[in-house]
Amino acid sequence: MNRRPRRNRKSQVIREMVEETRLSTKDFIFPLFLIEGSRQRSEVASMPGIYRNSLDLMLKEIEECLHLGIKAFDIFPAYPDSKKDKFATESYNPDTFYLEAIREVKARFPEAVVMTDVAMDPYSSDGHDGLVENGKILNDETLEILGKMALAQAEAGADILGPSDMMDGRVGHIRQILDRNGFKDVSIMSYTAKYASAFYGPFRDALDSAPKMGDKKTYQMDPANYKEALIEAELDTLEGADFLMVKPALAYLDVIRLLKDHSNLPIAAYNVSGEYAMIKAAGEKGWLDPQRAMLESLLSIKRAGASVILSYFAKEFAEIVKN
Numbered sequence: 001m002n003r004r005p006r007r008n009r010k011s012q013v014i015r016e017m018v019e020e021t022r023l024s025t026k027d028f029i030f031p032l033f034l035i036e037g038s039r040q041r042s043e044v045a046s047m048p049g050i051y052r053n054s055l056d057l058m059l060k061e062i063e064e065c066l067h068l069g070i071k072a073f074d075i076f077p078a079y080p081d082s083k084k085d086k087f088a089t090e091s092y093n094p095d096t097f098y099l100e101a102i103r104e105v106k107a108r109f110p111e112a113v114v115m116t117d118v119a120m121d122p123y124s125s126d127g128h129d130g131l132v133e134n135g136k137i138l139n140d141e142t143l144e145i146l147g148k149m150a151l152a153q154a155e156a157g158a159d160i161l162g163p164s165d166m167m168d169g170r171v172g173h174i175r176q177i178l179d180r181n182g183f184k185d186v187s188i189m190s191y192t193a194k195y196a197s198a199f200y201g202p203f204r205d206a207l208d209s210a211p212k213m214g215d216k217k218t219y220q221m222d223p224a225n226y227k228e229a230l231i232e233a234e235l236d237t238l239e240g241a242d243f244l245m246v247k248p249a250l251a252y253l254d255v256i257r258l259l260k261d262h263s264n265l266p267i268a269a270y271n272v273s274g275e276y277a278m279i280k281a282a283g284e285k286g287w288l289d290p291q292r293a294m295l296e297s298l299l300s301i302k303r304a305g306a307s308v309i310l311s312y313f314a315k316e317f318a319e320i321v322k323n
């Protein structure tokens with residue numbers, strides 16, 4: 001035998017030399033859940049190790065993460081029902097606790113990159129990402145609301161906006177509003193290929209943001225579809241997105257690779273709540289080694305072509321690297 005691939009696997013040093021994919025703490029954006037008040041902290045039942053924090057505790061968490069080398073955060077607010085309405089009005093109230101928190105995080109940690117979520121669901125009494133009328137999600141009327149929300153987030157100091165709503169034309173609409181108001185440097189990471197997925201379940205528990213009626217299939221993509229992701233990618237690119245995101249990650253590695261091969265924009269992948277929960281739950285049962293399963297999953301997302309990974313494992317990963 002002239003060729004023996006095992007020679008390149010014979011020791012740790014050689015294996016590391018030929019390693020094709022390497023994860024770094026710099027690859028990550030860490031999603032954080034924010035609640036109103038102070039000294040408030042509650043664990044998300046379906047996401048062991050992940051907490052909803054009030055701003056004071058979130059600032060501590062961010063400080064710890066910065067020391068570990070995690071520099072980017074995607075902050076999601078959990079609003080009580082009393083603050084929700086049909087039009088998600090609270091989302092662009094300049095005094096709302098979410099926007100206050102963004103201002104405070106940027107004031108305390110100017111080096112941190114803060115990403116925000118642009119979608120109506122945490123503020124909507126219907127629990128949908130868009131405006132609901134007679135059981136239908138209205139696209140263009142939703143854009144008006146998203147535009148106000150995006151502008152309020154940019155004014156609060158967000159570095160990257162993440163439109164996660166899947167309305168048509170939202171990236172272009174938001175880009176135009178940002179530019180007209182002097183926010184030319186605020187980036188857009190578009191949820192380009194966001195699928196109607198069962199893997200968002202624990203996130204909706206965390207924010208109490210499940211749709212009150214129906215599902216999200218008229219705006220989020222059908223898991224059966226692959227080429228359709230190219231249509232979304234083409235539109236988001238023309239409309240001015242700075243990053244294209246695929247979500248979820250693990251069941252859509254093929255879509256990550258597809259966008260990577262067809263676009264020159266950086267590709268992000270969202271390793272979602274359900275993907276986190278599965279590994280944690282199996283680990284708790286002793287059915288697999290959760291740390292190895294985590295590392296292997298994260299590696300697969302990067303290998304598929306993602307240069308940015310949004311993951312609830314970000315901090316745990318950084319702790320492993322540090323030790």
Ligand code: PBG
Pocket residue numbers: 117119120121129164165199200201202203204271272273274
């Ligand atoms: C809301 C939004 C969702 C997630 C991020 N932004 C949920 C949804 O679309 O229902 C899911 C994140 C996760 O599951 O970790 N627009």
